[in-house]
Amino acid sequence: MFIGAQVSLYPMTSDFVDVITTGLEALNPHRNALRIETDDISTLMVGAPGPLIDAIRDLFAAVARGPNHVTMHVTLSRGCPGEPDDPTCRCETLVQAQDQSLPERQALALEAVSAAPDLGVCIDVQFSLYVLGQDRHMDEIYGCIEFLKESGTFLRSKNFCTRLRGDAGAVFETLRQAFLRFGPAEGHVTIDLTASANSPSLA
Numbered sequence: 001m002f003i004g005a006q007v008s009l010y011p012m013t014s015d016f017v018d019v020i021t022t023g024l025e026a027l028n029p030h031r032n033a034l035r036i037e038t039d040d041i042s043t044l045m046v047g048a049p050g051p052l053i054d055a056i057r058d059l060f061a062a063v064a065r066g067p068n069h070v071t072m073h074v075t076l077s078r079g080c081p082g083e084p085d086d087p088t089c090r091c092e093t094l095v096q097a098q099d100q101s102l103p104e105r106q107a108l109a110l111e112a113v114s115a116a117p118d119l120g121v122c123i124d125v126q127f128s129l130y131v132l133g134q135d136r137h138m139d140e141i142y143g144c145i146e147f148l149k150e151s152g153t154f155l156r157s158k159n160f161c162t163r164l165r166g167d168a169g170a171v172f173e174t175l176r177q178a179f180l181r182f183g184p185a186e187g188h189v190t191i192d193l194t195a196s197a198n199s200p201s202l203a
Helices: 016-030 049-064 092-097 102-114 137-150 168-181
Strands: 003-011 035-038 043-046 070-078 122-132 154-158 161-167 188-197
Touching: 003 016, 003 049, 016 035, 016 043, 016 049, 043 049, 049 070, 049 122, 049 168, 049 188, 070 168, 092 168, 102 137, 102 168, 122 137, 122 168, 137 154, 137 161, 137 168, 161 168, 168 188
Parallel strands: none
Antiparallel strands: 003 043, 003 070, 035 043, 070 188, 122 161, 122 188, 154 161
């Protein structure tokens, strides 16, 4: 399986270069576990979803601790048939999920969110889950929505997406569980998300 993300940061400040380059330093602890490549548009991260989501979380939390409004756009993908298998992407959660019912997966997802670390950074996220190549994909999406509403990070539903709000630790754990526990374990699943922190609209 191939698991990865394209990540782009957008600081709303004239000092955006320093904010981005300083923020990217938060990825240093994860470089041994992930393939990380940064160019002029985005940063590619490839690897198992444990360090992958942790790295994205730590990157955004680092820049969100500053005073400026910052947003981040992320495309997450697992199981894309157009990508080669990568042994570094192996994930026990997906292996176990093959034999678990939807209610079992929902319960395990809620347990994981309740155990998420508190990073002391409040963020907002809107995201969409795409379960590809499966006839009963809406069963998985509705199951994910039920989990989200009980996660403690659910803010509200919107057209085509769901809003989350809370500490970065819990919000990104919610996203990790949505990414891993819903949709076929061996299938192609993607998430498109936008994160925001320090927005003047919330003042």
